[in-house]
Amino acid sequence: MAGTVTITYQEHTSVRVCTWTWTSDASGDASGTDSKSITGAALRWVTDPDGSAAPTTLYDIVVNDEHGVDVAGGGLANRSATAGEESIPDPPVAFSGKLSLVVANAGNAKAGVLKLYYR
Numbered sequence: 001m002a003g004t005v006t007i008t009y010q011e012h013t014s015v016r017v018c019t020w021t022w023t024s025d026a027s028g029d030a031s032g033t034d035s036k037s038i039t040g041a042a043l044r045w046v047t048d049p050d051g052s053a054a055p056t057t058l059y060d061i062v063v064n065d066e067h068g069v070d071v072a073g074g075g076l077a078n079r080s081a082t083a084g085e086e087s088i089p090d091p092p093v094a095f096s097g098k099l100s101l102v103v104a105n106a107g108n109a110k111a112g113v114l115k116l117y118y119r
Helices: none
Strands: 004-010 016-023 030-033 038-049 060-064 085-087 093-097 100-104 111-118
Touching (some): 004 030, 016 030, 016 100
Antiparallel strands (some): 016 111, 030 100, 038 093, 038 111
């Protein structure tokens, strides 16, 4: 898998945000691993398709920890191509280390954003 992934981090007083901005390759995939280890509990996931290059309907995202376990627990499968969506784990899911984003079935040169809100 290839495509491009840019990762940014925001620190707030009680909630932190990790943002993955991605563009898929010709096979409809994108992947990238954080260069920074982060630790916390996932509170909320938000996907936002890029309106000008919206991904194919029902594209999939997984966010793997260093053990290959999907920290989002499958909650980011079958995403909308037109609307922002959220997934709220209950209870919050603990993680530690470098996280890897994997986007599949998005279509050629499509784009979107995934945000992880955690504390």
